Amino acid sequence: MYSIPYLDLPPLGHAAGTVQLPGSKSISNRLLLLAGLSEGTTTLVDLLDSDDTRVMLAALRTLGCAIVQDGRLTRITGFAGRPQVASAELFLGNAGTAMRPLTAALAVLATQQGGAAYTLGGVKRMHERPIGDLVDALRGLGCTVDCLGTEGYPPLRVAGGTLDLAAPVKVRGDVSSQFLTALLLALPLAATDRAVTIEVVGELISKPYIEITLNLLARFGIAVERQGWERFVIPAGSRYVTPGEVHVEGDASSASYFIALGAIAGVDAPVRIEGVGAASIQGDIRFKEAAEAMGAVVHAEPNALEIRRGAWPLKAIDLDCNHIPDAAMTLAVMALYADGPSTLRNIASWRVKETDRIAAMACELRKLGATVEEGEDFLRVEPLARFQPASIHTYDDHRMAMCLSLAAFNRLNPAGDGEHAVPVRILDPKCVAKTFPDYFEALFSVVEARAADIPVITIDGPTASGKGTLSASVAAQLGWHTLDSGSLYRVTALAARRAGVSADDEQGLAATARAMQLRFEGVRVLLAGEDVSDELRDEAVGMMASRISAWPAVRAALYDLQCGFRQLPGLVADGRDMGTVIFPDAGLKIFLTATAAARAERRLNQLIAKGISASLDDLRADLEARDERDRTRATAPLRPAEDALRLDNSQLGIEASVQQVVAWWNARQPFDAR
Ligand SMILES: Nc1ncnc2c1ncn2[C@@H]1O[C@H](COP(=O)(O)OP(=O)(O)OP(=O)(O)O)[C@@H](O)[C@H]1O
Numbered sequence: 159m160y161s162i163p164y165l166d167l168p169p170l171g172h173a174a175g176t177v178q179l180p181g182s183k184s185i186s187n188r189l190l191l192l193a194g195l196s197e198g199t200t201t202l203v204d205l206l207d208s209d210d211t212r213v214m215l216a217a218l219r220t221l222g223c224a225i226v227q228d229g230r231l232t233r234i235t236g237f238a239g240r241p242q243v244a245s246a247e248l249f250l251g252n253a254g255t256a257m258r259p260l261t262a263a264l265a266v267l268a269t270q271q272g273g274a275a276y277t278l279g280g281v282k283r284m285h286e287r288p289i290g291d292l293v294d295a296l297r298g299l300g301c302t303v304d305c306l307g308t309e310g311y312p313p314l315r316v317a318g319g320t321l322d323l324a325a326p327v328k329v330r331g332d333v334s335s336q337f338l339t340a341l342l343l344a345l346p347l348a349a350t351d352r353a354v355t356i357e358v359v360g361e362l363i364s365k366p367y368i369e370i371t372l373n374l375l376a377r378f379g380i381a382v383e384r385q386g387w388e389r390f391v392i393p394a395g396s397r398y399v400t401p402g403e404v405h406v407e408g409d410a411s412s413a414s415y416f417i418a419l420g421a422i423a424g425v426d427a428p429v430r431i432e433g434v435g436a437a438s439i440q441g442d443i444r445f446k447e448a449a450e451a452m453g454a455v456v457h458a459e460p461n462a463l464e465i466r467r468g469a470w471p472l473k474a475i476d477l478d479c480n481h482i483p484d485a486a487m488t489l490a491v492m493a494l495y496a497d498g499p500s501t502l503r504n505i506a507s508w509r510v511k512e513t514d515r516i517a518a519m520a521c522e523l524r525k526l527g528a529t530v531e532e533g534e535d536f537l538r539v540e541p542l543a544r545f546q547p548a549s550i551h552t553y554d555d556h557r558m559a560m561c562l563s564l565a566a567f568n569r570l571n572p573a574g575d576g577e578h579a580v581p582v583r584i585l586d587p588k589c590v591a592k593t594f595p596d597y598f599e600a601l602f603s604v605v606e607a608r609a610a611d612i613p614v615i616t617i618d619g620p621t622a623s624g625k626g627t628l629s630a631s632v633a634a635q636l637g638w639h640t641l642d643s644g645s646l647y648r649v650t651a652l653a654a655r656r657a658g659v660s661a662d663d664e665q666g667l668a669a670t671a672r673a674m675q676l677r678f679e680g681v682r683v684l685l686a687g688e689d690v691s692d693e694l695r696d697e698a699v700g701m702m703a704s705r706i707s708a709w710p711a712v713r714a715a716l717y718d719l720q721c722g723f724r725q726l727p728g729l730v731a732d733g734r735d736m737g738t739v740i741f742p743d744a745g746l747k748i749f750l751t752a753t754a755a756a757r758a759e760r761r762l763n764q765l766i767a768k769g770i771s772a773s774l775d776d777l778r779a780d781l782e783a784r785d786e787r788d789r790t791r792a793t794a795p796l797r798p799a800e801d802a803l804r805l806d807n808s809q810l811g812i813e814a815s816v817q818q819v820v821a822w823w824n825a826r827q828p829f830d831a832r
């Protein structure tokens with residue numbers, strides 16, 4: 159996951175490959191609650207691991223469930239309708255799928271257990287999301303529910319009361335279907351002696367989510383009788399019975415981003431999505447039909463989808479999106495690539511989600527340059543001929559981040575010239591943790607970008623100037639990859655030494671460099687499967703690396719390997735010739751220096767930390783000799799690129815150096831501060 163303030167997406171190109179979807183959030187949190195309420199142990203396979211499921215798991219633990227997580231399996235031993243604690247304060251983040259059903263379940267349980275009292279709260283936005291319709295329904299049933307802040311909003315306290323099930327329980331269905339889901343999940347706890355009827359007031363929205371609820375209830379032994387979409391009867395004698403093992407299918411809403419990706423960029427080969435398909439019980443699977451209406455070519459298997467681009471530009475649509483409320487957001491961004499204005503209707507529920515998604519989507523699409531009309535319950539988006547670079551606010555809303563990432567395909571824009579392309583900055587990218595923590599990693603694994611579009615910062619300089627340290631920290635701040643090019647010369651030196659190849663044998667060394675079987679695992683370097691990272695830092699290996707790196711054939715042998723590190727979303731490369739030879743088109747080049755005295759002292763401290771003693775004078779003499787050789791060799795000598803910025807960190811701390819480089823980088827980016 160990218161836990162950084164912003165992630166810049168360079169202009170992206172074609173897409174192909176396979177994505178494994180994380181488990182469905184809606185199914186995961188429903189299953190967790192059902193397992194928690196049941197007697198016995200339920201094993202959930204491929205449960206979603208995200209912010210929203212973590213708060214549900216924590217709440218269930220607090221209430222007395224035993225939970226064991228073991229790889230793909232989560233085993234939950236339920237509290238069988240009797241929480242182990244009579245009072246608890248539950249923090250539920252911004253997870254509506256936890257807040258609503260837990261409120262209902264605990265309100266009902268609190269009526270059955272004298273003295274029980276539970277409070278349920280979350281983050282600030284959760285306290286702005288209405289829950290009044292559910293509170294009214296529960297109070298109508300005889301539960302005692304207090305709103306601790308604003309009436310009709312969390313935080314809530316449920317405590318005591320007397321259930322009266324004689325009359326049907328009434329609940330509004332036109333703001334959020336989660337209120338009905340909450341009652342459907344909670345009321346089997348009360349339907350022991352008599353059937354309980356729920357009546358929906360108003361037109362029920364998001365019906366597919368109710369189908370998921372009914373489907374999962376059935377698996378736990380509760381066969382709800384549905385009478386149209388107005389009445390639901392929970393049979394007398396209801397009792398939750400664990401089905402044993404349940405597999406969590408992939409998240410159909412999350413699939414929408416990759417379906418869109420195939421429709422926009424699946425040009426030569428399809429994008430394959432595994433984990434969800436035609437057999438899905440999730441309503442958002444019908445996003446597939448909306449994408450097909452826009453031109454996508456979709457091949458559906460029971461548990462997988464393959465998507466290719468069909469019509470291009472995409473076809474504009476005018477669609478009632480009530481049946482795919484979450485996935486429909488993705489259509490708003492696809493509309494930028496369409497052949498006319500697209501209208502998404504019946505989406506009023508967007509306004510009470512993680513953020514007011516109609517307002518947020520309109521605002522962010524306009525930043526890209528789009529013309530957008532926003533109504534109480536609709537959004538009309540015109541195709542965009544020329545995208546503007548934009549810094550996208552994500553409103554702590556995972557779907558805003560994932561949808562807007564699709565704007566990075568603007569190089570493919572059918573109304574564009576194929577040349578004009580802009581990056582997209584996604585602010586607070588870690589908000590995807592709510593449902594899809596590794597979304598951006600998954601995206602980068604199936605998309606391509608022109609090498610020239612992938613940003614590079616080079617950091618060259620003499621030995622022990624702090625290149626590696628600076629490079630790693632800048633890369634961590636930007637979410638980029640690193641290339642420690644010195645380690646490639648060092649590993650060549652080590653491989654040659656082991657193979658008995660002389661430092662004077664240019665062709666033998668080049669052959670050694672080409673034949674090396676290397677693997678990089680983070681900062682670790684593996685040579686023929688052996689982790690040689692520590693050995694590479696030997697002073698003798700460094701000295702030999704300096705000698706062999708003077709040979710043009712050795713440098714040529716390592717050229718392609720180094721270029722291959724230029725991968726999405728960006729690269730910070732350090733060495734001697736990064737800015738002059740390997741990445742001459744880098745967007746920012748730094749020449750990092752420090753006095754020989756400072757560098758020798760840093761090296762000494764490094765050795766002392768490793769328990770190795772050395773003389774400061776010897777170290778200084780060695781590094782000066784190495785610098786001299788690196789500077790004076792004929793091929794790719796150590797020198798600043800003409801357009802490099804110089805940074806002397808003799809007196810500048812690591813953090814200050816990092817902030818300086820990031821500031822230089824940002825000053826060159828096209829994003830404004832909106
Ligand atoms: N600005 C700084 N101030 C003080 N110490 C620093 C600074 N930058 C780096 N160092 C320290 O200097 C030492 C050498 O840093 P580093 O290994 O990053 O240098 P390098 O240029 O990559 O070296 P080499 O060329 O040998 O690979 C490390 O112990 C590091 O913590």
Ligand SMILES: Nc1ccn([C@H]2C[C@H](O)[C@@H](COP(=O)(O)O)O2)c(=O)n1
Pocket residue numbers: 621622643644645647648700703704707708732733734735736784788
């Ligand atoms: N781009 C590079 C990187 C390194 N070298 C050579 C010269 C250095 O003395 C030696 C070891 O590098 P270090 O790990 O100390 O950065 O490798 C080079 O020629 N070009």
